[in-house]
Amino acid sequence: MDPSSLGPFDPTDQLEVDSLKESVLRAPAKLTSGRIRAVLSAWKRWARWASDPAHIADLVRPGPIQLAGFLKQVTVGGPTAAASVWNALRFWNFSLGASFPLDHFACADFKLRSISHQQQAATELAPWEFVNLLRVAETATGTRRILFMMCAFVASVCIRWEHLQRSKRKPGTEEPFFECAQGKRRVQGARPGYDWAMPAVRLGALDLWRELRPFWDEEMISSFLIPAVHLLPEEFFALTSSSPVNFEKPMSRPRFLEVMRCLLVEAGVPVVEAMQRKFNCLRRFLPTAANVLEIPDRDAQAVGSWAEVPQGGMVPQWRGKARQLMSYRYAGAKTSRSQQVKSWIIARLWQLLKAAQQQGKVAVSSTGMLAPGSFTWAVVAEMHATTPMVRTLDQEPPEPEEKATGLEQEGIVEEQAEEKDNEAAPTDSSSEESIDRPSEAEAEPFDAPVESLTWFKQGKKAHIQSGTDADIRRVPWCRDSAFAQDPVAIGEGLDGLSEDEVCSKCCK
Structure with missing residues (x-):
């Protein structure tokens, strides 16, 4: 940078020099550490090339042919190397007053990648x-x-x-x-x-x-x-x-x-x-997963936290009609909606995994590990087309079973629950007590000891907690979703509760 191009200033006045530095470094101060390293690396690379006795080039104001020769040498490093250096030198021109002839026809083409370069997307996680x-x-x-x-x-x-x-x-x-x-x-x-x-x-x-x-x-x-x-x-x-x-x-x-x-x-x-x-x-x-599960476009945009331009590309300088609905552009709670969409996708994958396991399309080891190449995106698409959804996207996503320790155990628990529901109901009134109060063999459906069970009261009944939903609300064993109201009391251990206070359905 030529100091005379900045205008008159007193180099002996420290306050004026500090003010000048602050003005000159205003643009570089906005750069990230990674971008600063890239810009400095490009400058050092150019300085080494220009100081080589084999090349005759001005360090600050090189000629177009000299700069083109430097960029041509950079292309040996890969199809995108010259384009990266070209953009880094452009920063020195626009932000720090350098005079690299980047727009000259001999150098302008280096801002583009090689014609033979084909960018490939990374293989997604299966x-x-x-x-x-x-x-x-x-x-x-x-x-x-x-x-x-x-x-x-x-x-x-x-x-x-x-x-x-x-x-x-x-x-x-x-x-x-x-x-x-x-x-x-x-x-x-x-x-x-x-x-x-x-x-x-x-x-x-x-x-x-x-x-x-x-x-x-x-x-x-x-x-x-x-x-x-x-x-x-x-x-x-x-x-x-x-x-x-x-x-x-x-x-x-x-x-x-x-x-x-x-x-x-x-x-x-x-x-x-x-x-x-x-x-x-x-x-x-x-x-x-969002694409395979065919969720709506607006919800698919929520997967990326609305960080991308939905229409793609840069926003044009002219302003036409609004491209987003007012109810969406000015809406709040977008983060909560994004979490709901993501949670639904994960819950749907678990549902399809259980269905694929029941149909024998997924091999599971004794440790719960899936066989390589078993539960692929093709299997997910196939199961999604044939497996009905438990809940739609606009409703609360289903919660996976937490009481099971493996995929096989989850299927066993579901089969046992179906067998209990299919048992014949007693006919005389004297057996009603056996319905509300399960036998000793059926009263231990929990993995944890009774002293460590967490309970919460909704009205007069104490429900035993099985887990929490996406909103960190307590879900009882007797329901698939949480209550809309907050609990009136929370405790741990069933010793202080009578049999009439505990929800009988939570104990089945």
Whole structure:
């Protein structure tokens, strides 16, 4: 930059020099750390080329032929290398006053990628891989358990990696809502943040939100979600349950890719295939499920937290008629709607998984792991066309069974419930007591001991809690959904309650 081009100023006045620096660096101050590294790397690469005695080029004002020769050499690095350097040098022109002749016909073509370059989307995560990640997380311990749950969490939210590491738990709410400090969409030169939600992901005894919430609320105090993990040399740089976690440093994208590929191998993905997986294989999981399940366009947009332009491309400079309904553009509670749509997709996948298992289309091991290549997107599409939905998208999503520890046990519990419903009802009035009060063999349908059972009162009856729904409301054993009213009392253990106070249907 030529200081004389900035106008008259006194270089001996420190206040005036500081004001000049603030004005000059106003545009670079808005860049992210990754963009700053790319811009500086392009400048250093150009400086090395220009200082080579074999090339005669001015460092600040090169000729078009010299700059074209430099960009031509950069193309050896790949079909997109020259385009990246061209855009980085363009930043130096528009933001810091450099004079690179990028618009000259000899250099302008380098802003485009090679004709032979074909961009391919990353292979999306398969449904059986997602299930196996949760199954391994259910039995893992320590750091490995956290990372398995983090990997499944990333697949269930459809958020960019950069945005994940700029997000934190939304304060003042008990819901699984998060706020990203800076998004991608530009609004008058700025990138405003946005809120997004995590769906309800429960499989067997594992509840992602219940497991990860204390981790974020109590152990992590930084503005990122996935912390760094140190691989120790004494453990041969292997990921173990005792690998230390640095809660003050975010995990880098390359390290997360290494961890993700190792976890996919444990989930049953072949090593060669796992080593080729990219981050977007996780990010594409939920949109692929939304497409296969044929949800409406507006709800499909909610899967991405409305972070993209629905029509695609940049917004034109001219302003025509409004392209969004007023009731949608100015509506609130979009984050809650996004969570409802995502939770419905996950719940529908669990429903189709049970149906496919009952029809023998999915092979399950004794540990609950699905056979590689068994529960694919083709199977999901086939089962979706033939399996009726328990609830529609506009209603509360169905809750998976939490009392079962495996997919086979869930089917056994359902069969036992059907057999009990089909039993003949007693005819005389003296046997009514046996209906309200089950026998000792039928009074133990719970995995936990009686002393640790959680109950809550709705009116005069105390209901035994089986789990929570997507809105963290208590669901009793006698119902498939929560009550609309808040409970009047909550307790633990049934010793202090009489038989008449406890709901008889919850004990069956």
